[in-house]
Amino acid sequence: MSTTATLTTTATxxxxxxxxxxxxxxxxxxxxxxxxxxxxxxxxxxxxxxxCFAICALAMDLIWGYTGILSLGHGLFFALGGYAMGMYLMRxxxxxxxxxxxxxxxxxxxxxxxxxxxxxxSEYFLWTMILVVALPGVLAFVFGYFAFRSRIKGxxxxxxxxxxxxxxxxxFFRNETGxxxxxxxxxxxxxxxxxxxxxxxxxxxxxITGLVLIAFYLIARYIVQSKYGRVLQAIRDAExxxxxxxxxxxxxxxxxxxxxxxxxxxxxxxxxxxxxxxxPGEMSPAASIEIAIWAAxxxxxxxxxxxxxxxxxxxxxxxxxxxxxxYWLYFLGALFIAVTLFLPQGIIGLLRKLRxxxxxxxx
Amino acid sequence: MTPELLxxxxxxxxxxxxxxxxxxxxxxxxxxxxxxxxxxxPNIVDVSAGGILYVDEITVSFDGFRxxxxxxxxxxxxxxxxxxxxxxxxxxxxxxxxxxxxxPDSGKAFFGSNIDLLRLRESEIAERGIGRKFQKPTVFExxxxxxxxxxxxxxxxxxxxxxxxKLTPSELDQLHATMKLIHLAGDGAxxxxxxxxxxxxxxxxxxxxxQNPKLLLLDEPVxxxxxxxxxxxxxxxxxxxxxxxxxxxxxxxxxxxxLVNGGQREKKKIVTVLHEGSVLAEGSLADVQSNERVIEVYxxx
Ligand SMILES: Nc1ncnc2c1ncn2[C@@H]1O[C@H](COP(=O)(O)OP(=O)(O)O)[C@@H](O)[C@H]1O
Ligand SMILES: [Mg+2]
Numbered sequence: 001m002s003t004t005a006t007l008t009t010t011a012t013x014x015x016x017x018x019x020x021x022x023x024x025x026x027x028x029x030x031x032x033x034x035x036x037x038x039x040x041x042x043x044x045x046x047x048x049x050x051x052c053f054a055i056c057a058l059a060m061d062l063i064w065g066y067t068g069i070l071s072l073g074h075g076l077f078f079a080l081g082g083y084a085m086g087m088y089l090m091r092x093x094x095x096x097x098x099x100x101x102x103x104x105x106x107x108x109x110x111x112x113x114x115x116x117x118x119x120x121x122s123e124y125f126l127w128t129m130i131l132v133v134a135l136p137g138v139l140a141f142v143f144g145y146f147a148f149r150s151r152i153k154g155x156x157x158x159x160x161x162x163x164x165x166x167x168x169x170x171x172f173f174r175n176e177t178g179x180x181x182x183x184x185x186x187x188x189x190x191x192x193x194x195x196x197x198x199x200x201x202x203x204x205x206x207x208i209t210g211l212v213l214i215a216f217y218l219i220a221r222y223i224v225q226s227k228y229g230r231v232l233q234a235i236r237d238a239e240x241x242x243x244x245x246x247x248x249x250x251x252x253x254x255x256x257x258x259x260x261x262x263x264x265x266x267x268x269x270x271x272x273x274x275x276x277x278x279x280p281g282e283m284s285p286a287a288s289i290e291i292a293i294w295a296a297x298x299x300x301x302x303x304x305x306x307x308x309x310x311x312x313x314x315x316x317x318x319x320x321x322x323x324x325x326x327y328w329l330y331f332l333g334a335l336f337i338a339v340t341l342f343l344p345q346g347i348i349g350l351l352r353k354l355r356x357x358x359x360x361x362x363x
Numbered sequence: 364m365t366p367e368l369l370x371x372x373x374x375x376x377x378x379x380x381x382x383x384x385x386x387x388x389x390x391x392x393x394x395x396x397x398x399x400x401x402x403x404x405p406n407i408v409d410v411s412a413g414g415i416l417y418v419d420e421i422t423v424s425f426d427g428f429r430x431x432x433x434x435x436x437x438x439x440x441x442x443x444x445x446x447x448x449x450x451x452x453x454x455x456x457x458x459x460x461x462x463x464x465x466x467p468d469s470g471k472a473f474f475g476s477n478i479d480l481l482r483l484r485e486s487e488i489a490e491r492g493i494g495r496k497f498q499k500p501t502v503f504e505x506x507x508x509x510x511x512x513x514x515x516x517x518x519x520x521x522x523x524x525x526x527x528x529k530l531t532p533s534e535l536d537q538l539h540a541t542m543k544l545i546h547l548a549g550d551g552a553x554x555x556x557x558x559x560x561x562x563x564x565x566x567x568x569x570x571x572x573x574q575n576p577k578l579l580l581l582d583e584p585v586x587x588x589x590x591x592x593x594x595x596x597x598x599x600x601x602x603x604x605x606x607x608x609x610x611x612x613x614x615x616x617x618x619x620x621x622l623v624n625g626g627q628r629e630k631k632k633i634v635t636v637l638h639e640g641s642v643l644a645e646g647s648l649a650d651v652q653s654n655e656r657v658i659e660v661y662x663x664x
Binding site: 223226227228230231233234236237238240241242243244245246247248249251252255301 | 462464484485486487489490494495497501502503504505506510511513514515517520521522525526527528567570574
């Protein structure tokens with residue numbers, strides 16, 4: 001009893017489910033189950049897509065907001081998850097493609113006679129689910145191991161992640177790589193043998209994405225509230241102190257980096273069946289930078305902030321691209337500069353400040 | 364060897380043989396059974412020879428400039444050693460070598476008589492029992508005082524442990540005792556970034572104590588402290604003397620005086636003067652203060 005009393009006076013974290021989280025969860029679940037089924041098609045897809053981006057922003061927050069490692073390569077992990085799912089969806093087309101062949105159309109077009117080795121097993125959904133997390137996970141682990149072991153830090157790390165995703169994009173652009181070149185994969189027909197372009201499938205995918213987002217939020221919340229999460233924040237604030245305290249920071253950075261990459265992979269896999277296409281554009285440097293912008297706009301190291309940031313920026317984007325498409329990039333740039341200069345804590349910081357002002361006015 | 368030790372050794376040998384099911388002599392040299400008088404465990408510092416730190420002819424160069432030049436230093440168990448020296452003498456670099464941050468060009472550094480410091484990483488050295496305070500106070504600015512201390516507590520520091528770790532009652536007790544010791548008892552919830560410079564110094568010292576190190580290296584621990592804070596810090600260090608071995612680097616001669624003359628006076632404390640990367644003089648404070656070369660390069664200025 002006395003233990004809990006001391007703990008509450010010492011800023012150790014609140015429980016996994018405090019009241020605000022319970023209310024937030026109730027609202028989120030209500031939206032997912034009660035509102036989504038009645039939305040017009042366009043909005044179902046838009047919401048599903050933005051929730052995938054929100055997962056990326058959440059993943060970015062774990063590695064950047066909490067651990068202080070800015071990745072400019074998260075688009076690559078997203079794309080790998082997307083391509084793994086895309087391969088499965090291509091196989092699900094079966095003989096309904098333009099060329100009525102067992103092979104995906106682009107392979108017939110290239111005059112290939114059989115599936116390349118890395119497509120082995122792509123017809124199995126379970127194998128695809130494994131690839132969705134294993135591909136980004138293994139790549140992140142191997143890359144991270146060498147980068148963190150060589151103590152590559154700060155802007156150097158950001159630059160090499162950007163170089164990595166750029167190199168991958170060039171690789172995927174090549175037809176020989178076996179991923180459909182610059183067209184990527186599209187014209188999906190079915191998923192789990194169920195037609196994909198139906199309202200009920202759209203709603204199902206959107207609901208699943210919502211549930212995954214909620215689950216990832218709770219996992220992330222558990223992570224940042226654990227002692228492990230506090231070590232991550234300590235690494236962000238003063239890595240040398242953490243080292244000289246006896247923690248081998250390599251494993252901390254490597255584990256959260258890999259978890260973050262796998263979360264992006266799942267987001268990519270949910271994204272592809274909803275938007276109906278995956279191509280190397282997802283690995284463009286700008287795509288990765290945008291993920292960082294969502295996190296910054298929402299408010300780093302707050303978990304809910306980056307999710308809001310993804311909604312806010314992508315909501316604005318879908319409005320802009322209808323109203324004034326040519327101004328979108330200017331707006332995005334201005335937004336980023338404004339947030340960096342005036343709102344280092346992002347939207348969440350602004351909300352906190354407003355609440356502080358209101359409470360101040362009351363008192 | 365005293366009879367008790369011989370008996371102890373014989374007992375350990377018998378236990379070892381029983382445990383490992385051996386009947387004949389398991390290790391021998393020149394027809395004699397190997398001695399089982401003392402069992403040295405590789406990861407636990409062996410101080411039976413009386414020394415906790417041996418630095419031997421360490422040389423470190425940065426682009427041809429010798430920051431340390433055949434530096435040698437021995438510290439006894441339980442000693443409070445003060446190290447002084449002008450700026451650029453190599454005091455911080457010496458700590459970097461001992462704690463694994465900088466690898467020297469040549470020389471040896473041992474923790475106790477068995478742990479080769481030059482083979483280990485920073486985190487491994489810390490794990491073996493060397494705690495270090497940086498010259499510039501370094502705490503986790505965005506975590507609370509409580510959390511700063513919690514992370515420093517000596518427990519399993521591997522990922523798979525911290526992900527499920529809960530504070531144990533004994534850690535909590537140690538935490539509260541430490542907060543009191545560093546005069547931050549009421550400030551557990553405060554974000555460390557909001558502490559004053561002196562308080563950050565204390566918090567970092569508290570974090571070292573939570574690590575429960577056998578050897579503490581303190582790099583200019585009272586820089587930026589008020590006179591009162593400095594005095595309290597001297598008291599704190601003197602209270603640690605004997606329980607821990609301490610190496611204190613400082614510029615503040617008044618503070619050094621307090622350390623040397625306070626506490627267990629009967630142990631005459633040694634002061635080491637560093638200059639241009641090697642030891643210029645070593646001896647009692649009075650001796651080094653009257654040493655002409657020391658006066659010339661340092662004190663006299
Ligand atoms: N990483 C480094 N690169 C180059 N020179 C260094 C480095 N670290 C220390 N030095 C130099 O080594 C000398 C000793 O520095 P230092 O150990 O910090 O001295 P002290 O702590 O006694 O003031 C100084 O001249 C300093 O400029
Ligand atoms: Mg120094």
